[in-house]
Amino acid sequence: MNRTNKILRYVSRRLLQGIPIILAIIVLNFFLLNLAEGDAVDVLAGEAGSATPEYMEQLRAKFGLDKPLPVQLLVYLKNVVTLDLGYSFRHDMPVSKLIVDRFWPTLLLMVSTIILAVGFGILLGLLAAVSLNTWKDAVITVFALITYATPLFWVGLMMIVVFSLNFGWFPTSGMENIAAFHEGFDRVKDIAHHLVLPTITLSLFYLALYTRMMRASMLEQYGLDYVVTARAKGLTERRITFVHVLRNALLPVVTMAGVQVGALIGGSVIVESVFAWPGLGMLAFESLFARDLNLLLGIFLLSSALVVAVNLIVDVIYSFLDPRIEIG
Amino acid sequence: MTKHLLSINDLSILLPEGADRKCAIDNVNLTLNAGETLCVVGESGSGKSLTAKAIMGLLPAPHVRVGSGSINFGSEDLVQVSYERLRQIRGSEISMIFQEPMTALNPVMSIGNQIDEIFRYHASMTKLERQGKAIQLLKDVKLPDPKQIMNTFPHELSGGQRQRAMIAMALALSPKILIADEPTTALDVTTQAQILKLIKEMQSTYNSGVLFITHDFGVVADIADRVAVMQEGLIVESGKVDQVLNQPNHPYTKSLIAAVPSLTPRAPRKKSDESVIEVKKLNKVFGGEKSFFGFGKSKRIVNAVQNVSLDLFQGETLGIVGESGSGKSTLARCIIRLMDYDDGDVSIDGTNISKMGRAEMRPVRAKMQMVFQDPFASLNPRIKIGNIIAQGPLIQGKSKSEAEARARELLSVVGLDSKSYDRYPHEFSGGQRQRIGIARALALKPEVLVADEPVSALDVSIQAQILKLLDDIRIQMNLSMIFITHDLRVAAQVCDRIVVMRYGEIVEVGTTSEIFSNPTHDYSKELLNAVPGKGWEKENKNSASL
């Protein structure tokens, strides 16, 4: 197929374009982190209680932290080129293993949040636009504004108080019931049960953005000529809304979703913290304060690669939604 | 009284409060019969489009609504019928085509689906039947390879093809009435001729009544059986096409018709041999640059201007005519160095300016000024009129008071009140803005004025005034002018010589009268033949000229 070929070529070109960006991010963060006082050895020694300077020097030599910065960077980059993300100073484990362990929970939370936020955002935005200037519109608009303006951790803590403690519907935190160690389908159910509150909390913030965007987008589309044409063709308002306007109105929302995914990866630090969700955000947070350079760079590498990939996927989806966009 | 297909009786449409007048249309009466084409003609704001929309119940509610009157279609009054009934009528018994087919079609739905919808909502047919019918329709409107077209999206078609698809859609269920709202305004002249022909053919096939909204008397002459002329919401005159066009009664009709430029070229003027601008082998290619990191896709290459050479003689008006995409605007922008070109030379007063840097160019700039097409886009909305005009002299080193004096003087030259000095552009009408644009260009006392479609966005009566103004100042200031237009009527009245362009190349150069009376190139002939109202013109050799 010509189109498939074109898309493949486009994808590989975009991925190539992403590489210098990701490298730049690594180099930038490498130097930023080295600007900071203290290194991983200081933290380890500090936590350990005490350690002799000689022992700390040994550790630095072992981690390669005694070499000049450019050398450290080159060694790191060389390893990255061979897809070796190095060793976490703090965890004594390969970075790739640590990250992969945290990647799936991150992805799970991210995907469920996006689905919930985008799905409901579209629904509410559509409803608000269709019932423009009625009480429904007002309620949805106010709801969206309030969820946007409420600090995330506040919502999270309140969710726990109300739904875990008062109603007992959901567990307070974590990803699975670790007293039970479920297997198979029970485990899936258990994880889904744990996923509910963090997903709702995180998606409430983004839900507001999508709702407002969808509403505005719908209204804008309603004003366009092709809607008049559709009416002149004698189509029902239902079809005009759901077939003609909806699809066009979705386009900017899809673009926005692509941009938000990037923000989501980092933005979930607070939700991960509140719900003890084992995601990359918290890992990054912890490794920053532990000066676990390799680990933090690894997370930056993975998450920026993820952003590049998601943006690419969004663009490909976009090209299917909007035939005007030609890929390749 | 014979039974009309459609009769509009005493129809008034109310505008929202705060609008400049109470009624968009006031007490309008119109009738339309089967097989007949009724042209409603008028300038912008005359209410002609709203009349058409009112028939379909497509007024932008709730702001604009029918105040009184009736629209009788068969035994029903379209003002009173239920929404559901109106919906049934739309698309099946009365259908409509619009001015801009690009925006009137849903950009993300295939042509096939957009036609298919009509059948799905108005007729019970199987999928296969619907498909067959749709392909047949596309064939009827003479679209090439209809099966293929079914799967294409609007942006993949040319303007003319899109309008054909629109027409196919409108005619899908053999409507009794076809309403065409300026269907050819956005199209090139040759395409326009084809679409008009198609509408005529379709009409005779289906015996529909056609309500045709237009501002162009040429088009009226070509297509109408009867004409209604509208002015500010009122029908000032109506009648058979011959009668209205050739023996108009109402002064407004008369003035409109008088303002239509004649196709007969103006009297040739004394020609100077002194060349002001000399263009040699100019080439301009769009696209093809590589991006910074070399990863970017190489863009499609368009040869916008190819190997163009021409001279502009002192005191003459050189017309550059061509359809959209012919490269005429690009050429003009290259000549005055608004765009860099790939190779070739441009000389002004014998000085080659093609290699000049920014600083060197600055004094030269004053010699060549430009008047732009869009009176709304060509003035910075955030700057006062006086400052807009005074800007040029200031930049060229004049003192503040000199620049202001010059600006005030020019305001009166272009016929504007000196109070305009402290106003902002949005307070002016299109024609007034175009005057301001001209004043700005004249502020630097240029030798050459490049006018890029200066009147194509204006109503015909305003157009005549602006053309007259340009002509006056050309004489008054001894200007040489490059005049870019797609409208051969305008070209005939303004230009001394004409350059015909197509696909970035000059196909023919000659004096206006040569080109009009004896075009040599096939394309020039085609262009001339496509000018609407040509027949009417022939009958009225002596019609008003400027």
Next chain:
Amino acid sequence: MIDFWKRFSRNRSAVFGLAILLTVLFVASIASLIYPEDPFRLAGKPLSGPGLNGFLLGSDSLGRDVASGIAHGAKTSLLIGLIATLAAVFIGIIFGAFSGYYGGRIDDLLMRVTEIFQTIPSFVFAILLVAIMKPSIESIVIAITVVSWPGVARLVRAEFLSLKNREFVQACHTLGMSDLRIMLREILPNCLSPIIVIGSLMVATAILIESGLAFLGLGDPNIMSWGFQIGAGRTMLRSAWWVCTFPGIAILITVLAINLVGEGLNDALNPRLRERQ
């Protein structure tokens, strides 16, 4: 201006938002008058509920007045939002303007840089910046700026791209106007409306980011802000709800108000919407 106010005031919720915002500004400006003491001052019995022991909104665990903190914090929070936004808008305009106006390689280069900052997970990056610069008002402002400017740059670039080919800009070229002047005097004023709208929303976002950073313990320990109050009170949410609830509400209504005003500005300034009404 009158015209603008007329359009703006047509949106009732925007006027409501503006009223709230003005109230917040008013409280911020008279904070030192109504609460002349240092808001960190121990003012009475710790953990007094709202209305008790002379505390309008209660006191925190050290006996500091929550109401005084909110009044003084309003100044900080708004200032952080405003300065960070102005800085981000400034950088965004420079990047976007040069990128959109000159195009080509300059555009490529500047946009790649912008992409770098858009690709980094922004909140983690903000945390990183604050952490290595030491938590202080300045570092928080810098961090918020660094993660917010790319959005402005993209917007300004898009505006410049569409405006630079407008005929009035071309007319300036024919007059021999310098590029800088064209950018600053001709194009920039014409894209101020969307910049004002995005800027107003960024103020709200900045306040939220500041509170998020404070939640993670990255606030300035010497300056009273809403984020600080929430960070200090969050563990007491269950026992002394007022300590972080009132600052939370302050953030909520301020962000809400700014958003309403932003939407009102959007309606009033966006010509496309205007034409449709």
Next chain:
Amino acid sequence: MKIINLLSTAVLVTLLSLFGVAHAQKSGGTMVFLVQPEPPTMAGYVSTSGPIGLLAPKIYEGLFDYDTAGKMIPVLAESYEMSADGKTVTFKLRKGVSWHDGKPFTSADVQFSIMNVLKEVHPRGPNSFKEVSSIDTPDSHTAVFNLDNPAPYMMRAFSAYESPMVPKHHLEGQDLKGAKLGNNPVGTGPYKFVEWKKGQYIRLDKNEDYWGSDGPYLDKIVGRFVPDASTRTAAMENGEVLYAAYNAIPNIDAVRLKERDDIGVTTDGYSMINPMALIEFNTKEGPFVDAAVRRAISTAIDRQFMIDTIFFGYGKPATSALSSNFSATGLHAEMPNYPANGDIAAANKILDDAGYAKDGSGVRMKGTFDLIPYGEDWRRGGEYLKQVLGDIGIQVELRYEDVPTWLKRIYHNYDFEMNLNYFYQLSDPVLGVHRHYGTNMIRKGTHFVNSSRYSNPELDKLLRAGMTQPDATKRAAIYKDIQTILAEDMPVVNLFELEFLTVYNTKLKDAYGSAMGAYASFGNAWLDD
């Protein structure tokens, strides 16, 4: 030759008496407890990091444990004999103990653990075993420690947390820091390491082959990581976790939860830790080089207020450089300049007398005050202290940086003026207090030592004497002198003795009977439902 023989029956009696009535222990169940924060590794032999302490002693064991009265409980050693000169200690090791991988535990493991591991890489090991020159292993169940000098304090450092016994066959010849054992611990303890889900939990399962005659009773114990304090409280309330030590539940919530029937709160189990909140001063440069200023600061602080408002009543105002917990051994003495409720007037007078005049806005001097980056409580402390210092004319800016920056600033660059901190004084001043004041403890780059760079030859002499003096009365006299000097020079202002809280679900029984508290093995813990 003095022989101390601890019979296992006697131990059992002690244990039973500790819990009052003997319960009928039930077997089974999973005990989830909070570990905060997540440990870097589980190498308790290289790090005394708190969270490692919560987990590693369930897997590794020491030679002895200590009951709450401070008595030694035999664990891997059944008994010990000390020679009269105190220079030879012979340990009889328990027989029939095997590592979790099935290999037997022998004296070679003890020798290796002390000489090659603890003395080398353990943070406090080099101190605790400073005098041990060699260990002989006449047979596989006898270990003879040869000491250069008597070291009475060493006998208090044999717990699983302080000195875990590690498997020689897993570590010999390896880089101790990077060994696989760190993430996959193999010990002799009642629980075996099963799984570590980073960011979520560490799971330990019952060691079916445990040497003890009774216990462990629990099938599994799981250490869970929950970063947010409010969520931790919620999880405790919801019964998702059953045990939370070291203030994992904030005091304010603990006070509230205490009222519930199903939740208990205790301050027991921290006597071996002995934490003390304090302010370190830079005595070499900056505004606080004058001891008078430091005395004034100590005088001004309302210690009881800090305890009441920040720690909700848990804690004891410090009255000298030593914790009052050392009263049991007679080492603690009350000192002046430590008013529990603060005395602003007196403090101002000290400063006036020392010639520090207030300027127009009431400021005598300015400075920067660093805060230990270990949580909100310390920020609150800093905020309070800033106000108090302001009252006596000392205007300070608070500085709150992240852990590595702070460590570097205080212990490497000495780029600070005053620093809020807390130290573990541990089970003996030699282990926990000397490091703060001795001239030999001014060690650039070593954490939690003498960062004030306070150096007093007279004090150094006393510290040395206190280390080796075996006689309790004489020793008490030495420490009284030490405390007197420190109350005068005040290189460090002790604030208050922290009382850490343990919050637990009452379902959980017999969680520990050890002085090590949460750092003990949980070998006898069981769940009552």
